[in-house]
Amino acid sequence: MTIKRRTFLAGAGAAAIGSQLHVSFAAAQEKVVRFAMPQDFTRVYTFATTEYNQGQRDYASLVNAKGGVNGYQIVLDVSDHGNDQPRAIEAYERAKTQGAVLIDPLSTPVARALVPRVTADKVNLITAFSGRSDAADGTAFPYVFPMSPNxxxxxxxxxxxxxxxxxxxxxxxxxxxxxxxxxxxxxxxxxxxxxxxxxxxxxxxxxxxxxxxxxxxxxxxxxxxxxxxxxxxxxxxxxxxxxxxxxxxxxxxxxxxxVWLSESDMDIVGRAAMKGLIKVEPCASGTSPKIIQDIIKTVIAPGKGAGDKAKVGTSYYNYGVMMAALMIEGVRKAFEKAPNGPITGEWLNAGLTSISNFDADGFMPATTITPQDHQGGGKCRIARWDGEKFAPVTDWFTANQDVVWAEIKKSADEYKKTAK
Amino acid sequence: MFYRRAGISHTSYRQERQLWPLPFDRRLALFVLALTILAPLLVDRLYLVGYLMPWVIWSTATLGLNFLMGGAGQIHLGYGAIIAIGAYSSVHLVRAGTPFEIAIVAGGLASALIGSIFGAAALRVKGLYLAMATLAMQSIVDFVITQVPAISGGGQASLPVPTATFFGIAIVGDLRSYYFALAVCLIVTFFMLNVRRASFGRALAAVREKDYAASILGVNTFRFKLVAFWVSSFIGGVVGAVLAFCYYRAVSPDQFHLDLSIQIVAMAIVGGVGSVLGSFFGAALILFAPILLNQAVGQAAEMFGLAISADLRAHLPLMLYGGMIVGFLLWEPLGLAKIYDNVRNYFLVWPFRHARH
Incomplete structure (x- = not known):
């Protein structure tokens, strides 16, 4: 078949219109908490996004398989923003229209661009291991949550x-x-x-x-x-x-x-040669933690996993699980505070800022998020590569937070002064 | 049909030389203008903020670049840097207390000044060498912005944009931002439509077609090329200010990297080099095709229950997008504007079939 110009154009036009037909969607669906996950699968953050996102989705599947939170299902809208800001802003606006109460773009440029919007719209922006480090100061950035050591x-x-x-x-x-x-x-x-x-x-x-x-x-x-x-x-x-x-x-x-070192980096450089290499670990890696075992049993084994089985338990996969666990813990807390909702950004914000001593059964350090501290305490552990895996060499600990918070305050005050 | 020419006779040069001699063209332009003005009433907020707004801004930028590429035939791979200079200058000026009305023009002037300093150096070379020289400009500007915290806004390299007040009206919210961006876009569009009918535009056209032939005709090619750089950079600078104040509201260096320059060049080429209408079409295609394709693929995957991996799901739209660009360049190398032109020509002589292209 030869493609005529007319066929080609008509096809392109039809595809453009067709893709927009569903916008009047299922916003009114019952009993869901909607998270938007427009992330960069194709451009800059590809080294982490696939595994991170896989971990998030598998954890959400685990929670949903167990009946959700308070009878509500967690819905993750995953899309690709390609680290392109107009695309990310479109994805954000779309998510907002659909009733998403949280957005996790996993991209520093996108997070920076979204800060003014989420602050105005009261949507929670997750900037785990990305975005502005001074967002740890909740008084300056009430709707931005690193929820991880900056x-x-x-x-x-x-x-x-x-x-x-x-x-x-x-x-x-x-x-x-x-x-x-x-x-x-x-x-x-x-x-x-x-x-x-x-x-x-x-x-x-x-x-x-x-x-x-x-x-x-x-x-x-x-x-x-x-x-x-x-x-x-x-x-x-x-x-x-x-x-x-x-x-x-x-x-x-x-x-x-x-935190930006993973098993796949070790494969590239050579597993044996890297023995002793030190990295900061925000949560346990490997498949032994109980939460990962739960995922394997409930989600992976029945074939409902979001991606490649081999990736389960890698560093970045576990980061994704960690962040999803924190977000959903926030939902749980929000339901404790206001069981009948309404499900809004403000509602979830109250939940996220009352997460206290949450460690997901020892999978991560005890994390407490308050309206002032959006970092969650700044605990991590140091791990060394032993040729096969990153093995922890310290317990969860925090240090030098006075210097860190001086830096956070300095930068956040500057932000407060300029953005009103 | 539609574009009826019969019965229209011009009785003065003025009439004959107007922008749209055919009444239908005129009405169509007015209709589209009315649509863009009434858009906030007609479409959902999502489309206003997520689509129309970037479209208007990126179209303005493409018009600015197209003035240089299509009007004067000079390639520019550093247009993102030009926009950055405008954005940073205007934001810093407003933060320092300068009224926005002055800051936006000053942003344009700063871009024009720096753009033409680079232009003066770059214009000693032609074609591919000019492309390389402008590429160097992009790198230098990127480097300066990221290395000087006073410009980039401190360690976080993110500069909050204060609210601008334009002649007493605060540009806050979606509506006012949209209308401001639209107003700038309209001014640039009318400038572009008219400049080609003026002696300046004709001189540029001569330079574009053959610069030494132009100089034999008495056109100072270096001067006109430089003025083209100046004007184009000025428009770029103003677009930068609009981008910062109406759309991003926080500027950071990564918004203006080479990606942006390439994107705008692609818009100009896909839309139609030198075409005003094409700038709008090109901006729409390059901005929205990836988004729409992504949604279409996602929907198809859901509807037909396709078990495709997240990786493929993310990359399939890119492949389709690539295919689409190749397709457009293959079947309509003169750009999207030419497609409209073909349709118009078809209807001009309908029901006969021998429109000359």
């Missing part, structure tokens, strides 16, 4: 772990190799402030985004003779950093990074 906290925890290892950091040297973007530069003030306090010297080495070539930086790092190295990036930048660290003979058990 980058300043992660830096603070790493420094404290180094201190635990060395006893004293006086006269030591910490080097930060970071992507040269606002995200990469973010932890620098915390490293500097702690350096002044603990007496270590600090040196930062930026590399150009996206970081697929860092060969000029790492020999400099080697010459600086650091006691500890922290590298700060995402996706390809992370594995390239590891390869270069290895090539420059920097001992891997002195190399560390944020």
């Amino acid at each position: 980058y300043w906290t992660q830096a603070g925890l790493l420094v404290d772990y180094f201190r635990q290892q060395d006893g004293d950091l006086k006269g030591k040297k910490i080097c930060l190799v970071h992507i040269d973007t606002p995200f990469g530069k973010e932890p620098i003030p915390v490293f500097e402030a702690l350096g002044a306090k603990l007496g270590y010297s600090f040196q930062a080495f930026p590399y150009t985004p996206p970081g697929n070539d860092q060969s000029a930086i790492w020999p400099q790092v080697r010459r600086a003779k650091p006691d500890w190295v922290v590298f700060w990036g995402v996706a390809v930048g992370q594995t390239v950093a590891l390869t270069e660290a290895l090539r420059n003979g920097i001992p891997i058990n002195r190399v560390s990074s944020s």
Whole structure:
């Protein structure tokens, strides 16, 4: 069949109109709590999104299979925003029309762009491991919820772990190799402030985004003779950093990074070579935690999983489970406060800000979210790669929160002043 | 049919040279104008904020770039940077207390100034080299914005946009923002429609077709190219201000990366280089095709119970989108505007079939 121009155009037109027919939808459906999950499956955050989203959906399926919350089903509207802001804003507006009370875009640029909108519309914006770090201050950002340790906290925890290892950091040297973007530069003030306090010297080495070539930086790092190295990036930048660290003979058990390291990164660099590598862990990884076992039994085994079985229990999958667990705990709390709803952003906000000591059966640190603290306490643990998995080497702990909160307050106050 | 030409006789040059000599064209333009003005009454808020608003803004940006690409034949791969300069300048000015009326023009002027400084350097080269030079501009501007916290707005690199007041009217809410963006778009559209009929537009056309032939005719090619850069950058700067104050309300560097530049170039090409109407069509296609395809694929997957993986579900629309762009370029290389032109030509001579294209 030859395609005529007319056929092609008519087809394109019909598809455009057809896709809009359902907008008058099921908003009035009974007994659902709607979350919008427009995330980036195709552009920048692909390294994490699929697994993160899979974890979220599987956990929601688990809750729904058990009868939902208070008889309400949790509905996750998953779509792709491709890290493109007009698309994300469209997705947000659509979600709002459909009655979504929460949106989780998992993208820093999108989260930044949505902050003014969610604040005005009273929709809860989840910015786990992304977005503005100062959103931990709930008084400045009432509708933005990181609900996870921000980058300043992660830096603070790493420094404290180094201190635990060395006893004293006086006269030591910490080097930060970071992507040269606002995200990469973010932890620098915390490293500097702690350096002044603990007496270590600090040196930062930026590399150009996206970081697929860092060969000029790492020999400099080697010459600086650091006691500890922290590298700060995402996706390809992370594995390239590891390869270069290895090539420059920097001992891997002195190399560390944020939460953005996963098993698949280890596969790329080589599982055996990475033994001893340090990362910050916001929740347990692997399939042994009870909550993951529940998911495997109730959702995966009957074939209702949202994706590849092999991904269950990977780091990012578990991050997704962790965030979904927190969101749904927020729903539970909201029902405790107001059992009859109405299901609105404000209603869920009251629930999210009253999450207290929630640890999902030991799957994650006890998290308490208050109207002031949207970070949830800033607890994590340090894990080291043992060749097979990330094995925790500390218990859940928090440290240096005074420095972190000084940073949060400074930035949030600036925001409060400018945005009214 | 419709575009009836019979019985219309122009009795003065003025009449003959008006923008739309055919009454039907005129009425159609008025009808579309009325639709855009009444849109908030006709469509749901979702469509106003999620579709019409970005469409109006991106169309204005495409018009600005099309002035340079279609009008003067100069490629520009750094238009996102131009928009960024306008956005950041105007936001900083308003935050410093400058009235918005001045800030928006100053944003345009800042873009025009920086744009033409780069333009002056870039215009020493042509074609692909010009593309590279403008690409360099994009990188330099990106770099400066991210490296200077005073511009990007501190460590979080997100600059909240204050509420703007335009001659006593605060631009808050969806309606006012939409109408403001629409007003800017209309002004730029009328400028674009008219400039090609003026000596300036004709000089640019001469430069576009063959620059040394133009200089033999007495057109100072360097000067006109530079003025084209200036005007186009000015429009870009104003669009940046509109984008910041009416749409994003928080500016961050990633809104203006190379992606935006490529997107606008694509809009100009798919819509039809040099066409005013095409700028609107191109902006609509490039902005909305991914969204609509995504929804269509999602719906199809639900309706037919297709068990496709999340990955494929996300990438299938991209494949279709890619196919669509190739399709349009293959079957209508002159752009979407040409499709409208074909329809118009068909009806112009209907029921006969020999419209000359």
